[in-house]
Amino acid sequence: MLKELWNDAAGGFHPASAPDFLPEAALKEVQLRRLRAVVQRAYDNVALFQERLRERDLTPAAIESLQDIRHLPFTVKADLRDTYPFGLFASPMSEVVRLHASSGTTGKPIVVAYTREDIEVWSEVMARTLACCSLHRGDIVQNAFGYGLFTGGLGAHYGAEALGATVIPISGGNTERQIMVIRDFGVSALFSTPSYFTHLVERAGELGIDLRELPLRVGVFGAEPWSDGMRSHIEAAAGISAFDIYGLSEIIGPGVASECPEHHGLHVFEDHFYPEIIDPETGEPLPDGEEGELVLTTLSKQAMPMIRYRTRDITAIIHERCGCGRSLRRIQRIGRRSDDMIIIRGVNIFPSQVEAALLAVEGTLPHYRIILGREQGLDQMTVEVEVTPEVLSDQVRVIEDMRERIAQAIERILGIRVGLRLVEPHSIERSQGKAKRVVDQRGD
Amino acid sequence: MKLNQLSLFLENRPGRLIEPTRLLAAEGINVMTLCLADTAEFGILRLIVQNPARAADVLNAAGWAVNLTEVVAVEVPDQPGGLAEVLGVFEQAGLNVEYVYAFTLRREDRAILVFRFQEPDQAITALQASGHRVLDAERLEALVG
Numbered sequence: 001m002l003k004e005l006w007n008d009a010a011g012g013f014h015p016a017s018a019p020d021f022l023p024e025a026a027l028k029e030v031q032l033r034r035l036r037a038v039v040q041r042a043y044d045n046v047a048l049f050q051e052r053l054r055e056r057d058l059t060p061a062a063i064e065s066l067q068d069i070r071h072l073p074f075t076v077k078a079d080l081r082d083t084y085p086f087g088l089f090a091s092p093m094s095e096v097v098r099l100h101a102s103s104g105t106t107g108k109p110i111v112v113a114y115t116r117e118d119i120e121v122w123s124e125v126m127a128r129t130l131a132c133c134s135l136h137r138g139d140i141v142q143n144a145f146g147y148g149l150f151t152g153g154l155g156a157h158y159g160a161e162a163l164g165a166t167v168i169p170i171s172g173g174n175t176e177r178q179i180m181v182i183r184d185f186g187v188s189a190l191f192s193t194p195s196y197f198t199h200l201v202e203r204a205g206e207l208g209i210d211l212r213e214l215p216l217r218v219g220v221f222g223a224e225p226w227s228d229g230m231r232s233h234i235e236a237a238a239g240i241s242a243f244d245i246y247g248l249s250e251i252i253g254p255g256v257a258s259e260c261p262e263h264h265g266l267h268v269f270e271d272h273f274y275p276e277i278i279d280p281e282t283g284e285p286l287p288d289g290e291e292g293e294l295v296l297t298t299l300s301k302q303a304m305p306m307i308r309y310r311t312r313d314i315t316a317i318i319h320e321r322c323g324c325g326r327s328l329r330r331i332q333r334i335g336r337r338s339d340d341m342i343i344i345r346g347v348n349i350f351p352s353q354v355e356a357a358l359l360a361v362e363g364t365l366p367h368y369r370i371i372l373g374r375e376q377g378l379d380q381m382t383v384e385v386e387v388t389p390e391v392l393s394d395q396v397r398v399i400e401d402m403r404e405r406i407a408q409a410i411e412r413i414l415g416i417r418v419g420l421r422l423v424e425p426h427s428i429e430r431s432q433g434k435a436k437r438v439v440d441q442r443g444d
Numbered sequence: 445m446k447l448n449q450l451s452l453f454l455e456n457r458p459g460r461l462i463e464p465t466r467l468l469a470a471e472g473i474n475v476m477t478l479c480l481a482d483t484a485e486f487g488i489l490r491l492i493v494q495n496p497a498r499a500a501d502v503l504n505a506a507g508w509a510v511n512l513t514e515v516v517a518v519e520v521p522d523q524p525g526g527l528a529e530v531l532g533v534f535e536q537a538g539l540n541v542e543y544v545y546a547f548t549l550r551r552e553d554r555a556i557l558v559f560r561f562q563e564p565d566q567a568i569t570a571l572q573a574s575g576h577r578v579l580d581a582e583r584l585e586a587l588v589g
């Protein structure tokens with residue numbers, strides 16, 4: 001007999017979402033129980049973790065309360081590279097049913113593993129993510145996250161199936177086919193990176209297809225930081241409600257945190273992933289509400305437990321109760337990663353700041369790219385911006401004025417003078433996955 | 445009475461001009477005249493074509509950013525003083541010309557002047573009041589085609 005797992009009505013409560021509403025005391029009890037078990041598991045099975053605890057004269061018994069987590073050592077990305085490929089696994093290969101890996105744009109990729117139970121948890125947190133994004137059984141979802149070694153495609157796929165939605169496993173790329181399927185299949189929700197969806201909206205416009213007239217109502221976007229301005233642009237251009245989701249392969253993939261219809265921060269599924277915010281310089285924990293680096297501990301992971309993993313993502317925990325009723329704490333949308341930071345002539349710059357300047361001047365976000373070069377030993381930054389039909393004029397003066405306004409807006413925000421080059425539409429390469437906004441040609 | 449002019453943004457480097465012109469050629473769209481405004485880094489290609497709406501669709505579908513602007517075309521005798529006389533009309537009417545380009549016709553001793561104004565309707569009224577012939581798309585095509 002089929003388990004009665006879901007409500008069909010829009011906005012209906014999905015039973016998988018029940019843990020989202022646990023009272024705080026019950027949630028903390030679950031967290032502590034799971035934390036102690038996962039620390040014990042990592043200690044017994046992962047040599048690196050045991051070694052680090054021994055160096056500190058610690059044993060798993062030191063964890064008597066949730067606050068004691070601060071005594072445990074951090075795990076960083078380099079640990080995954082140093083133990084490549086399988087060094088942090090806590091399960092024998094006979095229990096591992098899936099491997100994923102990062103694209104490895106710099107150096108060796110990192111490999112992550114899942115037991116059958118891990119896949120079940122992943123499906124559960126992704127179903128909760130999608131329920132949080134107002135999806136339900138009966139939705140036709142087009143999953144344009146890449147399938148393959150990247151966790152996005154399969155993670156979202158399993159979650160959508162667990163929710164009872166109809167999944168189209170189209171993967172990334174072939175934009176014209178994506179648009180045809182959205183239209184012909186009556187797609188109601190689409191998953192992709194925000195930059196790829198921006199490209200898709202642009203292409204649909206060129207083909208004379210108005211996405212606002214189609215049944216598409218929800219976009220679920222993740223895998224890269226995107227601004228609120230970009231959200232407004234996407235929502236208006238496609239006639240959808242856009243949700244931000246968060247995750248990373250090292251922890252599980254997508255499914256770590258999700259926006260709800262309040263669109264004010266992302267609920268962390270903290271019965272499985274315990275969040276902390278630390279000062280990235282000192283490593284000291286910061287109280288809720290203060291901005292710092294997000295650190296996550298997998299509370300139920302079997303094949304590859306991550307204890308206090310430093311995400312490099314900068315955010316703050318929102319402790320206040322959310323209007324949607326979920327008791328899960330939220331993190332602010334991630335606007336920047338400490339990895340994305342560019343240092344030019346001693347000034348710290350984030351691509352999101354350039355984005356903010358472009359949005360302020362143009363009202364919409366054009367495709368852009370930041371090129372870093374060096375002339376006579378001095379760092380130079382040039383921003384290339386594509387000319388959109390909205391700002392194109394037949395008059396040179398109008399275009400020159402716009403260029404100057406953008407250059408000044410960037411200068412005001414960054415505090416340094418940058419070059420600004422207007423380029424033809426489509427001359428900047430479109431990514432099918434995560435956008436590459438920065439090209440560093442400085443050669444060191 | 446106004447003509448639709450297409451404008452395209454081009455980067456100032458070799459080979460950029462040929463792509464849009466090839467696209468139009470492949471669709472059998474005749475370019476009646478053009479004008480290229482350039483700066484050190486970019487250019488704006490302005491085109492008067494047979495079927496501007498279809499040309500814009502073709503270019504849009506190929507991913508070009510296209511701007512449509514209304515311009516005013518006037519027919520004048522191809523002889524000394526032809527341009528000056530028309531400009532005198534605009535001076536009288538207090539109208540500022542944003543830019544102008546001109547071409548002559550093969551078979552007739554006529555020249556066509558293409559003007560861009562902020563207020564094209566006022567320019568047309570002034571031209572007609574002074575007895576000048578303002579061209580619509582049909583007439584232009586008959587002359588050029």
